[in-house]
Amino acid sequence: QVHLMESGGDSVQAGGSLKLSCAVSGESYSTNCLAWFRQVPGKEREGSASIATDGTSNYADSLKGRFIISKDNAKNTLYLQMNDLKPEDTAMYYCAVDPPPYGGLRLDPNEYKYWGQGTQVTVSS
Numbered sequence: 641q642v643h644l645m646e647s648g649g650d651s652v653q654a655g656g657s658l659k660l661s662c663a664v665s666g667e668s669y670s671t672n673c674l675a676w677f678r679q680v681p682g683k684e685r686e687g688s689a690s691i692a693t694d695g696t697s698n699y700a701d702s703l704k705g706r707f708i709i710s711k712d713n714a715k716n717t718l719y720l721q722m723n724d725l726k727p728e729d730t731a732m733y734y735c736a737v738d739p740p741p742y743g744g745l746r747l748d749p750n751e752y753k754y755w756g757q758g759t760q761v762t763v764s765s
Contacts, residue, residue, distance in 0.1 A: 642666040642737045642754040649733060649759030656725050656763070662718040662735030662756060673738040676709060676720045677749055678731035678761075685734070687747025689720065698745035725763045732758040 648660040660676070675690035689709035691697045697709050708721040718735050736752035743751060 642672070642739070644735050644737065644754060644756035646733065646735050646756045646759035649761045651762040651764065652725055654726055654763055654765050657721070657723045658725065658761060660720040660722070660733055660735075660759060660761075662720075664716045664718060664735075664737065666754075667739065671740055673742060673745065674709075674711060674718045675736050675738065675747065675752060676707075676718070677734045677736060677747075677752075678729075679734070679758075680731045685749045687749065688733070690738075690745045690747055691718070692742065692745055696745065698747060700747060722761070725761075727763050727765045730761060730763050732760050734758045 643665045645663045650658055673692050676688040677685050678688050679685040687700055688703055689699045689707055691709045691711055706724050710719045735756045737754040738752045
């Protein structure tokens with residue numbers, strides 16, 4: 641079992657930055673693929689970024705250059721640095737774990753087994 645808890649969501653002006661955190665506990669954190677997803681009401685959950693055990697990462701095309709995913713294995717924490725935020729980034733953001741065996745840097749929510757409760761990000765123009 642893996643438990644995840646997101647934090648860092650807030651209301652910001654367009655052009656601002658936020659850093660989300662996700663505390664991971666339970667099964668061996670360092671052996672899992674981790675990711676950030678986001679969802680707005682009425683729409684499907686979409687992948688934002690994923691990171692593998694070796695630190696390699698993958699991003700949704702629309703977020704490349706603005707969002708950075710990282711992790712601190714010593715702190716069992718996943719991060720998402722979000723820069724130059726836009727109103728369309730407004731969403732609930734979730735972290736998730738894709739347990740072994742490693743299936744690649746996937747951004748399909750159906751591939752992820754464990755989820756946090758989410759943290760709200762609101763960007764105003």
